[in-house]
Amino acid sequence: MKAKQMQALIKTAPENAEIQTIAIPEPLENQVLIRVKAAALCGTDLHVYNWNMWAQNSGIKLPVVMGHECCGDVVATGQNVQRLQVGDKVAVETHVPCGKCYQCLNGEQHICNDLKLFSIHMDGCFAEYTVVPSICARKIPIQIPYHFGAVMEPLGTAYRSVVETQVMGANVIVLGCGPIGLFAVASATTLGAAKIIATDISDSRLEIAAKMGADITLNPIKDNVAETVLELTDQYGVDVIIDASGSVDAIGHSFKYLRKGGRIALIGLPNKALEIEIGKEVVFKEASIIGIHGRKMFKTWTQMENLLAAGKLNIKPAITHVFPLSQWKKGIDLALSGEACKVIYEP
Ligand SMILES: NC(=O)c1ccc[n+]([C@@H]2O[C@H](COP(=O)([O-])OP(=O)(O)OC[C@H]3O[C@@H](n4cnc5c(N)ncnc54)[C@H](O)[C@@H]3O)[C@@H](O)[C@H]2O)c1
Ligand SMILES: [Zn+2]
Ligand SMILES: [Zn+2]
Structure with a gap:
């Protein structure tokens, strides 16, 4: 049977990025598949787009689906995933810990010794669907809008x-x-x-x-x-x-x-x-x-969720532009010119 397909923004080569139609990925045993509802553009994505020295030395293997800040709904879970269910609203923690090193075993997973990064060491989320390790899919309260969920990573x-x-x-x-x-x-x-x-x-x-x-x-x-x-x-x-x-x-x-x-x-x-x-x-x-390198997993998330759900963190003014993913280039150009602050894509 032919796999179902989706649109994704892919960095294909040092000098090229484009929307391609690719197969919707299937979650492995410890992963979840997310229908991405909102994804935010970040400085890191601009580095990857420009393929500057940072990007060249980051460990990215091209082609890669760009983007790492996102929020959406779980649509499928791997066979070992118990904590999450289809329908859960999730935001993605981009630090992927090994679970075995000294820091991981001592409450500091966010600075794991063998830290992997979502969209650097694996495909990202500027796509209709994305797979993430289940530990990085953070279930968030339903009251938090997708746009806010998409920026919880930098907010954290x-x-x-x-x-x-x-x-x-x-x-x-x-x-x-x-x-x-x-x-x-x-x-x-x-x-x-x-x-x-x-x-x-x-x-x-x-x-x-x-x-x-x-x-x-x-x-x-x-x-x-x-x-x-x-x-x-x-x-x-x-x-x-x-x-x-x-x-x-x-x-x-x-x-x-x-x-x-x-x-x-x-x-x-x-x-x-x-x-x-x-x-x-x-x-x-x-x-x-x-x-400060990222968020405490998951104490920072818990506090942010409580505050956002209670409407007590005023983050909206920083989100200046929202585009469908098809207009990805417009978002990147506005961010590069300094005109936009946080750009959100809706894949
Ligand atoms: N530690 C982490 O976990 C982590 C995570 C993400 C980003 N970062 C880094 O954090 C920084 C901020 O990220 P961002 O996405 O907001 O980047 P950004 O580039 O959008 O913001 C940096 C801001 O600093 C301003 N600036 C430049 N020179 C200045 C000066 N002399 N005085 C005052 N302001 C000045 C710029 O005009 C810009 O508005 C970046 O360096 C980024 O690489 C760190
Ligand atoms: Zn980021
Ligand atoms: Zn570790």
């Missing part, structure tokens, strides 16, 4: 940075207002930060940050960020810095206005090394520097 990274830096009652600065920084602003608002400062070199992104809860927005091209932050904090500096810019410049400068005993969460991925004076900026300051 941002949300976790805010949890780990303990923003309640704190003065917080978020560096970079791409989707991740904006989600950090929304999360800090929900978790009770006192004052939220947001920075970006794009004024349109700062406008969105203000809609999502930032009290003060600063553009380092026009504003003196360090001076303003020190003025706003009685010259002490902020309690918390969250970097979602990946800018070595922004991170390097930020130590100047971190108060003694302050906390800094690093999410952004700079493309070069950062030099800092460890004695002055970290030791005598007793600064805590926390790297």
Whole structure:
């Protein structure tokens, strides 16, 4: 019998990506098949599309179905899958753990020693259907809209940075207002930060940050960020810095206005090394520097689900465009130009 077919956006070769009609995959014993209802475009997809150095060294084997952030309904389950049923609404956790290493056995699956990534080491979700390891299909409350479910992966990274830096009652600065920084602003608002400062070199992104809860927005091209932050904090500096810019410049400068005993969460991925004076900026300051790679599996998810289902995380302003998958190129062009923030495809 001929397999049923679907449309999928495939990176076929370094210089080509296109929609192809391919067979709907069948779930293996520990996988589930998902009918994708919404999938979100992420910076990583742009790297893959452009086939830059990062993509070339990422371990991707072409051809690959692009996309990793998605939400949909389970339509088939492998024979060993017990936790999920046909009809469940799920969002995908993109960190695929081995289940056997030290971290996996000690509550840190998200930083598994043999971590595999959905859409990098296996086909992704810019398609009508996708298969994922069942551990990565997270059943979410039915009240969470598909569009929100599709961005829970980047939202979770941002949300976790805010949890780990303990923003309640704190003065917080978020560096970079791409989707991740904006989600950090929304999360800090929900978790009770006192004052939220947001920075970006794009004024349109700062406008969105203000809609999502930032009290003060600063553009380092026009504003003196360090001076303003020190003025706003009685010259002490902020309690918390969250970097979602990946800018070595922004991170390097930020130590100047971190108060003694302050906390800094690093999410952004700079493309070069950062030099800092460890004695002055970290030791005598007793600064805590926390790297954030994805979401705790699954504590972060549980908290996000509760908040989203209760309508207490204001993430909508970051979703600027929605397209059918057939218009994938429009989404990529808008994201590359910086005009779009989060783009959603409906396959
Ligand atoms: N740690 C993780 O698990 C994880 C997961 C996903 C993405 N990331 C990284 O997080 C970062 C943010 O992701 P994103 O999808 O929001 O990316 P993005 O590129 O959309 O956002 C980065 C933002 O930073 C701004 N920016 C650049 N230079 C700046 C400066 N000097 N000061 C202030 N803002 C500046 C840009 O204008 C942009 O709006 C990226 O570096 C990405 O690679 C990390
Ligand atoms: Zn992503
Ligand atoms: Zn592992």
